[in-house]
Amino acid sequence: MLRAPRSRVPVWHHAPREDSALALRIGCRVLLACVLLASLVTGPSSIAPAKESDAEHALAAAQRLHQAADRLATAGRFPEAAPLVQRALAIEESALGPEHPAVAVSLANLPVAYAAQGKYAEAEPLHRRALAIREKVFGPHHPAVAASLNHLGRLYASRGNYAEAERLFRRALAIREESLGREHPEVAMSLNNLAVLQATRGKYAEAGPLHRRALAIRERALGPQHPTVAVSLNNLGEVYRSQGKYREAEPLYRRALAIQEKTLGSEHPAVAGSLNNLAVLYRRQGRYAEAEPLYRRALAIGEKTLGPEHPDVAMSLNNLAVLYAAQGKYAEAEPLFRRALAIGEKSLGPEHPNLALVLESWAAVLRQIERTAEAEQLEVRAALIRARRADLTRRAAAGARGSPARE
Numbered sequence: 001m002l003r004a005p006r007s008r009v010p011v012w013h014h015a016p017r018e019d020s021a022l023a024l025r026i027g028c029r030v031l032l033a034c035v036l037l038a039s040l041v042t043g044p045s046s047i048a049p050a051k052e053s054d055a056e057h058a059l060a061a062a063q064r065l066h067q068a069a070d071r072l073a074t075a076g077r078f079p080e081a082a083p084l085v086q087r088a089l090a091i092e093e094s095a096l097g098p099e100h101p102a103v104a105v106s107l108a109n110l111p112v113a114y115a116a117q118g119k120y121a122e123a124e125p126l127h128r129r130a131l132a133i134r135e136k137v138f139g140p141h142h143p144a145v146a147a148s149l150n151h152l153g154r155l156y157a158s159r160g161n162y163a164e165a166e167r168l169f170r171r172a173l174a175i176r177e178e179s180l181g182r183e184h185p186e187v188a189m190s191l192n193n194l195a196v197l198q199a200t201r202g203k204y205a206e207a208g209p210l211h212r213r214a215l216a217i218r219e220r221a222l223g224p225q226h227p228t229v230a231v232s233l234n235n236l237g238e239v240y241r242s243q244g245k246y247r248e249a250e251p252l253y254r255r256a257l258a259i260q261e262k263t264l265g266s267e268h269p270a271v272a273g274s275l276n277n278l279a280v281l282y283r284r285q286g287r288y289a290e291a292e293p294l295y296r297r298a299l300a301i302g303e304k305t306l307g308p309e310h311p312d313v314a315m316s317l318n319n320l321a322v323l324y325a326a327q328g329k330y331a332e333a334e335p336l337f338r339r340a341l342a343i344g345e346k347s348l349g350p351e352h353p354n355l356a357l358v359l360e361s362w363a364a365v366l367r368q369i370e371r372t373a374e375a376e377q378l379e380v381r382a383a384l385i386r387a388r389r390a391d392l393t394r395r396a397a398a399g400a401r402g403s404p405a406r407e
Contacts, residue, residue, distance in 0.1 A: 058095045062088040066109070073113060075307045077347060082113040101144070104133040108151055116311075116348065120159050127152040143179055143186060146172040150193055157197050160390070169194040185228065188217040192235060199239050211236040227263050227270065230256040234277055241281055253278040269312060272301040276319060283323055295320040311354065314343040318358050325365040337362040353389050356382040 065088035072081035089106040096102055107130035111123030131148035138144050153168035173190035180186055195210035215232035222228060237252035257274040264270055279294035299316035306312055321336035337358060344355045359382035366375035 055095045058091050062091040062095075062106075065091070066106075069109075069113070073116075075310060077309075078113045078116040079347075079349065082110060085110045085113060099133050099136060101133070101137055104130040104137075104144075104148070107133070108148065111151070111155065115155055115158060119349075120155060123155055124152070127155055141175050141179055143176060146175040146179075146186070146190065149175070150190065153193065153197075157200065162197060162201050165197055166194070169197060183217055183221060185218060185221050188214040188221070188228070188232070191217070192232060195239075196235060199235075199242065204239050204243050207239050208236065211239060225259050225263060227260060230259040230263075230270070230274065233259070234274055237277060237281075241277075241284070246281060246285055249281055250278070253281060267301050267305055269302065269305050272298040272305075272312065272316070275301070276316065279323075280319065283319075283326065288323060288327055291323055292320075295323060309343050309347055311344065311347050314340040314347070314354070314358070317343070318361055321365075322361055325368070330365065330369055333365060334362075337365070351385055351388060353385065356385040356389075359385075 065084045069081040069084040069088070072078070072084070085106060089103065089110060092100070092103050092106055107126045111126040114120070114123040114126075127148065131145065131152060134142065134144045134148050149168045149172035153165045153172065156162070156165035156168065169190060173187065173194060176184060176187045176190050191210045191214035195207040195214065198204075198210065199207035211232055215229065215236060218226060218229045218232055233252045233256035237249040237256065240246075240249035240252065253274060257271065257278065260268060260271045260274055275294045275298040279291040279298065282288070282291035282294070295316060299313065299320060302310060302313040302316050317336045317340035321333040321340065324330070324333035324336070341355065341358050341362070344352060344358060348354060359378045363375040363378035363382065366372070366378070
């Protein structure tokens with residue numbers, strides 16, 4: 001009988017970060033407020049009724065497009081969401097002008113949809129334009145500028161340009177500390193983003209204190225049961241888990257899960273993320289019987305709340321497959337890998353880095369059961385995806401050196 005694979009199989013970890021897909025939802029709500037505020041403060045008193053009606057009608061159409069895009073993005077259907085945001089952006093530029101703050105909101109939302117598909121080259125110029133608008137309208141030290149810096153920093157981090165990402169995150173942190181105070185929840189957000197970056201680079205000695213400071217700020221400012229406290233707990237737990245400090249990580253994951261179940265409900269997608277993190281911890285410790293029900297519950301929550309073809313569902317399927325393979329349950333693992341790959345291809349596109357992770361996971365299992373030819377095919381495809389991403393990263397790094405974000 002063949003043994004379970006001993007090689008380290010990649011697993012997707014769900015550590016909530018800040019200012020990510022939420023930008024799509026926030027943008028939908030902020031847009032109308034920006035437009036109304038602009039009409040109250042800067043709108044001329046003698047606008048012709050017909051023109052005003054046309055502008056209002058156009059902006060209402062843009063708002064509906066944003067709402068539709070939000071629904072698609074929430075379901076993980078980013079390729080369908082992006083064109084709707086593009087259309088809304090065109091309407092807003094025509095109605096409000098290309099440098100209106102509401103346009104900057106859409107410019108921030110569209111690259112979120114692109115980045116979710118791995119289309120980093122398309123996302124960067126939009127983030128840069130949103131940053132330029134906010135710097136011109138609000139000045140270089142405004143919290144809105146910090147939000148754009150965070151968006152751009154996350155993009156660079158996702159492309160492996162960690163040095164530039166760190167510079168942007170630190171500038172955002174400095175702006176927020178100066179303009180909002182060192183104990184403001186948005187300061188905690190910047191601390192979290194910087195900590196996640198340092199952990200990604202393996203700089204756990206730097207990441208841990210940043211996460212602990214973010215956690216302390218959130219507990220004081222928002223209370224110990226706030227959902228963002230759970231974010232910090234989960235991320236600090238990830239640092240400890242990565243260091244092999246399982247005893248320190250487990251109570252943080254458990255507390256995060258309890259907070260989310262109490263404040264968000266037992267079937268919220270964030271709950272699925274905490275369940276996944278705890279399950280990964282148990283799997284690393286060989287506690288398979290405890291890990292499986294957590295993975296299964298995370299999968300069920302994702303399918304129910306996000307839909308059966310959401311990228312987070314693919315994550316849960318991949319991780320459950322890895323767990324089965326570790327126990328030698330190859331027949332149960334393979335259909336999960338197949339489904340995870342199919343979902344990723346449909347929702348994220350065939351070149352997204354997350355697909356490489358599924359391909360590598362599946363290939364590692366196939367090698368253990370001596371299906372070498374099939375494993376090689378998957379490994380080649382994963383290598384091509386990673387090579388293309390590495391090429392984009394090199395180009396991004398060169399571009400960042402040639403035209404750094406304005407200070």
